[in-house]
Amino acid sequence: MATLRERVTSKGGTTYAALTAMESSGIGDAFVRAMQAAAARGKEMGEEFGKD
DSSP, rough: HHHHHHHOOTTTSSSHHHHHHHOOOOOOOHHHHHHHHHHHHHHHHHHHTTOO
16 A cells, blocks of 8 residues: 555655654554444445345
């Protein structure tokens, strides 16, 4: 993931500034965990609603 980010993010740009701020405050890890939790719940809901 870091390699992709480095390839598509211009140093000194707005996205780089946002990502750097998130990384320095530890929000990046929380964001990843939140997305993983949402994906897991989405899978559960898909399996639950797909039973019919």
